Amino acid sequence: MRHGLVETPDGYELTLQGFQRASRRAQGLRQQGDEEAARMLALGPSHPARWEYARCLAIDSFTAEVYQPGI
Template sequence: MSPEERQEALEEHGLTETQDGFVLSLRGFQKAAQRAWALRDEGDEEASRMLALDPDDPLRWEYSRCLQIEAFSSEVRR
């Protein structure tokens, strides 16, 4: 994957890479919510618990960040 393709993938998943790791944007949070709803529909209990949290809850943001990092990593490996 070229650096340009990698940057496009980061943007697509709503992530920014910093020296301290990945930062999730509002767009990334929204995309993660869509993914969490799909996971919940498949019976994922963790997704159900996270979606029950207030959108301002830091734990929900961290869960969303992890979902997007996982999706980004999968895309990079392909």
């Protein structure tokens, strides 16, 4: 499990820890003026769109780590 993601036959699923981590990242993005992050954080924590947004943030973090030079 990396970045709060677990691999399933259908792709990656987000764990609760991953959701929390991605939510913290979204808060930082919102503070930087990201409108999408603000809209997603306005949704309730159980809303499917918020979970999907958090999953995308986690996948983005994982991808950025994998493609860092020197890895």
